[in-house]
Amino acid sequence: MIAAQDRKLALWNIGVAYIAFLIGTLCGLLQVFIRNDALQLPSWLDYYQILTAHGVLLALIFTTYFIFGFFVTGMSKSLGSFGPKVLLYSWIGFWVTTIGTVMATVMIISGEASVLYTFYAPLKASGWYYVGLALVIVGTWISSFALVGHYVVWRKAHKGELSPLFAFMTITTIIMWIIACLGVVATVLFQYIPWAFGWVDTINVELSRSLFWYFGHPLVYFWLLPAYMAWYVIVPKLLGVKVFSDSLARLAFVLFILFSIPVGFHHQLTEPGISNFWKFLQVVLTFMVIIPSLLTAFSMFGTFERAGRKNGGQGLFGWFTKLPWKDVRFTSIFVAMAFFIPGGAGGIINASFQLNEVVHNTMWIVGHFHITVGTPVAMTFMGLTFWLVPYLTGRKFSKVMQKLGFIQIITWTIGMLLMSTSQHILGLLGAPRRTAYTGYNNHPSALEWFDGILTNHVTMAVGGSILFLSAMLLIYIVVMTMFLSPKAELEADFVEFPMADSDKEHTPKFLENWWIWIGIAFALIIIAYAIPLYGMIHHAPPGSEGFKTW
Amino acid sequence: MKKTKPAKEENLKGTFVSVMSVGVIIIVMWVVVYYMYVAR
């Protein structure tokens, strides 16, 4: 077990994550019913207010806190207990992020910030919403630097050695995160805050969107890489094998530093202010991300096959039946991975320049991110929660909990299949996202969208309700394992941190020479962004005043 | 000198078929949307 102080830090992070999850999924449930005209909100509550809370609390807050809880635990486990300075800065980071979260949430609840989690200008929220978001980012930077400090101390004490895989991957994710946040920090500090507080009258919309998406795409990798860490490092241990290939894992991760950032224009393919050349260049760079993604897929299947054969699996697919399906820690993550296959394929479609026109701003996109972040990432985190929380609290994870865990992931799977399939189809038919209930003036082609077996209002409502029940079951499991389950006393009752061994004798040392990767990353960023951003500033369109549409 | 026999190759045929199926899923989904795009 890791040091008590490190456990406390991790638990607080996970605790906040699940508070956000609770409120965020409740919002999700309301959204489904409002969109279906099954629920009328009181006049002081608005659909877009709820949708903002849903996006911010789930996509930004739940993920970030859970990720830091996981990082803290794993870094303490793989590199040793945190020193006093690392602890201090981690707590400062935690509180700065938390103050920011509370500020942003209060502004959303008070109706001053119904601008959604992407806060596109010229929609204008209260300045304090942007200040809150800025504090969230700065807080994560402080926490990140604390972890980097912990890592640097270890490196100094182990000259010439490659760091343990978990630590390597944590640092990769953090490097990517810090570089990515530069964009959003720049736009929030220099554009949104002065504009929202009225120090300047107008805002350069195209620039603000571009800086946002410079951050927004790597943001999705900030969610995904910790899930990949679980896939690469935790899953093999659950299967009783080693990491499939240490070099492959490290290579895949550094490629994400390179190719997750200079690609934000793939979210702006329909925008007139960027020339096709730069869009095309970033589309090509986006497709490069397929390489580390498929490396990961290969390495996962390889891990499964190796483990299944070790347990006596024969023939082409006999190994499949020999996997530990009765272990909820594994099955949850397996389902998460399975969802990522259509999720990733959908991402390739979204990024395919012209094809983006078919899906842009439709419900397809909503379906897409619920089967990328909403399930592969979220369900991996659920699978981690089942052992991480009892590991940190020293409580038992009983047979009953294991059963509830299965019910929880099965219901999430069913609910998500219903909801996301209907969203994908609705989107292909043309239904827009980010819209409260509308009758489309009874236009027949719009009404037809909702006639399908999968796309009708009942199916969606059922899907959303099942999802919400699943979320509440998870909250129950978290509360039990955090506060109420009996303490483990016997050796066998203690929950372990399943961290697989990784053979690093043959791993090339340059993979851990961060300056190479940071250098190439900046070179690619400059190639992809310098000229178009310069153009947006130098030939700035007339700025826009703020609008409050709600 | 006796040649050392290379270690028996690990059987990863299932992995090969599986990754190929992932590729097929990607291509099929892509082509479906591509034809929707062309048809509109």
Ligand code: HEM
């Ligand atoms: C109880 C489970 C959930 C339900 C019922 C649900 C439902 C929904 C619905 C109906 C929308 C679309 C609203 C619209 O475009 O008008 C939406 C948007 C969204 N959801 Fe979920 N969701 C759930 C869980 C999650 C999770 C776990 C995540 C991420 C970790 C997530 C992230 C998002 C994001 C980022 C948006 C977009 C918000 C925006 O357009 O600004 N959702 N959700």
Ligand SMILES: [Cu+2]
């Ligand atoms: Cu993206």
